Amino acid sequence: MSRLGELEPVPRKSTVELVSDELRAAIMYGSLEPGDQLGEAELAARLGISRGPLREAMQRLVQEGLLVSEPHRGLFVITLDEGDVADVYLARLAIERAAGKLIMERNRGEAVARLTDALEGLVEAARERDRVKMSDADQAFHEVLVSASGSQRLERMAHTLLVETRMCLNALQDTYPEPDDLVEEHRRIVDAIGDGEEERLLRLIEEHMTDSIERLRTDRKTA
Template sequence: MARLEYDENENLVNSLRGKVFNQLRKQILTGVYKPGDSLIELRLSEELGVSRTPIREAIRQLELEGLVQSIPNKGVIVKGVSEQDVEDIFIIRTMIEGLAARWAAEKITEEEIKELQEALEFEEFYTMKNDAQHLMTYDSRFHDIIFRASKSRPLMHMLSTFHFYIQSARNNSFETPGRPAKSFDEHRAIFEAIKNKDGDTAEKLTIQHITNASKNFNETHHK
């Protein structure tokens, strides 16, 4: 496992704590560490090439986020993201992501419109190539640009976190036959609405897009 790199000019305590937290969170969310696995400070310290202090601080933060649990006499156990968590996130996204699209339609800059179009063009290319890994990248970029274009920091932070937490579920959706092409068509319609400054349509289409993604998740996980 790669050791952490850091800029010596940064505040090392804060920098290392953040880097360790981000790396461990990513490894939990992508399944490197699975529910029930133990996180052992000494082993993590050796793997990441840092002292146990930032490891301990990162684990405390992971516990606050509900991704791990400290159990007496057992240590730190990975909880991860449950299927119920994913379903809840989809429902919450259905309620608030439409607002981000509406605000983006009202506040997006010309430069952001170009960025959105470019992300969409790459998404179309990789949809035709059936390349799930690159599709994931440009799908995330498409949504991130909309979040940024909403000009709302709380909304942007919340939705970006949600996207990150359901990364595994989103990966699986791109491997569902037919879903990438449908997702691209939905994105293209959302883009046109935002480009035309049509907040009502952008919001409705986004809500439908998230609803479709949620249905796809439920269908693939309840077969």
């Protein structure tokens, strides 16, 4: 183990990791839409890489569940139906409740500091009433919430679910709460952690997820 403060080499991402990030972002932001087929030749040319790293990156996304392989046809971006949407949020509920419990057992002060910074990003996006920025800031807040638990396994599980959440919201942006309401939902979560109120925190997380499910279901029925 190195001495505290000693400089060490900064880890660099491999080409496969960089390509995985690019594909994941394209799916998350809708550049690659649900049901789109991924053509190796076209993607390799667009990314300026050989097919080897691209294939490996695509297989990573298959393992994450963001791409699906269809025999004799190729790879496709997943399509989320109503059942999938509910399942995504229920899985997030389980992960974020577990993260909340760990936060309460560990360093609440650090969690509050990190979440307060993340909340400021959401406040700024809400002030601009920019739905894309709000989605980014919302996702960043929940990433910090899980990260603050100190569990790398919860972080890994949450990462793919947050991409799938964004896919849901891209298709159904009208379901997003009003900016002030969204900020207040997240501010209450930070306050509950700061006050040491575990039951209140877990209830707020559950309400946040179940309300999201209901909004998405309602929008699908009226679309």
